[in-house]
């Protein structure tokens with residue numbers, strides 16, 4: 001009898017686990033699909049002919065590069081790709097696309113990139129994956145800068161959904177004074193980002209550290225904050241992208257894509 005009760009309990013438990021993991025993998029699936037919908041739509045709308053294309057970084061951009069590679073192959077497009085990180089350079093090479101650089105192509109027609117959060121005014125938090133500096137340089141050299149994201153990145157105010165704070169790239173020797181100055185100026189908490197599969201801090205593609213500033217005041221004027229932070233010696237760049245983005249595509253779990261327009265003009 002006891003054995004029977006025990007066996008039934010195990011069966012119920014494993015059923016629950018199966019159901020739970022199926023649920024989890026469905027949610028993960030629809031998130032990936034949402035990224036893919038947004039990425040495909042943006043590439044199809046923005047890449048109409050031969051062009052110089054800025055390739056952002058992160059997991060959503062992977063789908064944009066896949067789509068671009070398909071179209072280059074089938075439509076015989078001549079697209080030169082400018083990377084924004086080691087990861088995006090690897091993606092360009094993997095898909096046998098033409099790799100360029102800012103030295104030879106300082107003006108980019110369009111850059112498509114991901115974001116960690118997009119607010120109602122189209123201010124972005126970027127750098128969750130540690131790639132903000134080259135991304136901002138490439139965006140600033142682009143005639144058009146477009147964001148692709150899944151529905152979880154769509155916010156009213158920065159900090160509503162992305163809780164990890166604003167990434168700030170700093171010169172390693174300055175990280176403690178910069179941490180202290182930001183906390184004294186704006187409050188909140190500034191943390192040195194730790195690596196996951198390495199002891200110690202994350203080191204960016206540019207040999208710098210990343211600070212994540214968990215801010216408390218969501219009503220700050222982000223353009224002023226961005227400029228102010230960059231006045232602190234040791235700050236290289238921030239993950240705040242203000243008035244740079246002209247359009248954001250948010251892939252939805254149902255398969256549709258919501259679009260939001262900004263006043264973003266970078267060049």
Ligand SMILES: O=C[C@H](O)[C@H](O)[C@H](O)COP(=O)(O)O
Nearest residue numbers: 058059060114127129130131
């Ligand atoms: O540092 C990473 C970049 O700014 C990414 O574009 C951003 O974190 C969004 O990445 P994902 O598409 O993986 O959400």
